[in-house]
Amino acid sequence: MINIAPSILSADFGKLGPEVAEVTQGGADFIHIDVMDGHFVPNLTFGPLVMDAVKPYTTIPLDVHLMIDNPEQYIPAFAKAGASFITVHAEACTHLHRVVHMIKELGVKAGVAINPGTPVSAVTEVLEDLDMVLVMTVNPGFGGQAFIPRTLRKIKELRQLAGELQMPDLLIEVDGGITAETAPLVVNAGANVLVAGSAIFGKEDRAAAIAEIRNSCAK
Ligand code: DX5
Ligand code: ZN
Numbered sequence: 250m251i252n253i254a255p256s257i258l259s260a261d262f263g264k265l266g267p268e269v270a271e272v273t274q275g276g277a278d279f280i281h282i283d284v285m286d287g288h289f290v291p292n293l294t295f296g297p298l299v300m301d302a303v304k305p306y307t308t309i310p311l312d313v314h315l316m317i318d319n320p321e322q323y324i325p326a327f328a329k330a331g332a333s334f335i336t337v338h339a340e341a342c343t344h345l346h347r348v349v350h351m352i353k354e355l356g357v358k359a360g361v362a363i364n365p366g367t368p369v370s371a372v373t374e375v376l377e378d379l380d381m382v383l384v385m386t387v388n389p390g391f392g393g394q395a396f397i398p399r400t401l402r403k404i405k406e407l408r409q410l411a412g413e414l415q416m417p418d419l420l421i422e423v424d425g426g427i428t429a430e431t432a433p434l435v436v437n438a439g440a441n442v443l444v445a446g447s448a449i450f451g452k453e454d455r456a457a458a459i460a461e462i463r464n465s466c467a468k
Contacts, residue, residue: 251466252278252442253459254312254422257303258294259392259446265299266306272449275456276463279312279334281424281444284327286317289341290390297326304331312442314362314424316389317341321348328355336360336383336422339371349375360422364388365397369406377414381442382407386435387425392446396426401438408439429465436466 255277260268269280280303285294300311310333317323320337327335335352339361342348352359360381361372365388372382384404387394404421411419422442423435432443445462452458 250441251436251463252420253449253462254279254281254442254444255449255455255459256281256283256392256424256444256446257450258283259450261450265303268450269303270306272455272459273307273309276459277309277449279310279442280307281312281314281446282332283446284313284315284317284323285390288318289338290316292390297323297330300327300332301330310334312336312422312444314383314444315341316362321351324348324351324357325355328352328357332357334358334360334381336362336381338362338364338389340364340367346375346378349378353378360420362389362424363403365400369403369410372407373410376410376419377416379419381420381422383422383424384440385425386423386427386431389425393451394426396428396431398434401434404435404438404440411439427462429461432462432465433468 255272285292287293312334313332314336349359358380362383386400421440423440424444427445428448449458
């Protein structure tokens, strides 16, 4: 089962609600929400208030990707705003174990993200506590960047590790440069949550774009 998660970073912010409704009706599995603070990454987006405002436009899980320093400061607000998943960056957490447990205690599924330059070992000590690992397939901060092929070996390593730990349900998410061309590569490596921004919101027909990515993995 492959989950497609359109990233609203590439949506038209002037009509975010209808954009979210369109991809929901177009067959998306999760709505991916990219939160950036201008410190951890060199870009700024939105916070829990905006997420709260788009929530009525969808019925599928909200997948929050926190690209921010001190994520523990904002986790309760995103939980309250209705996040189904909250993912923090391993690179942004001095006390990663504590942060993961904070997310879980709020009744939210927990994810940890690793940048292209960060090894899988950055998550192994908390892996058994996680619902999801996010392998960044670009350096975070902007939509529309090119997929970094070397990240494929980390996806494979994680899927193998999840097998050894008897965690068949571990979600492995990929984010950045995912298209109908790169999707089969990441799925073959073991990913099952595919974030796509420009490959969905950059197209006129969003339902067709979602179907194209999904079908490319079935081959
Ligand atoms: C990058 C964000 C991504 C971004 C992906 O920092 O985390 O979610 O929206 O955009 P595309 O799919 O265009 O690479
Ligand atoms: Zn993201």
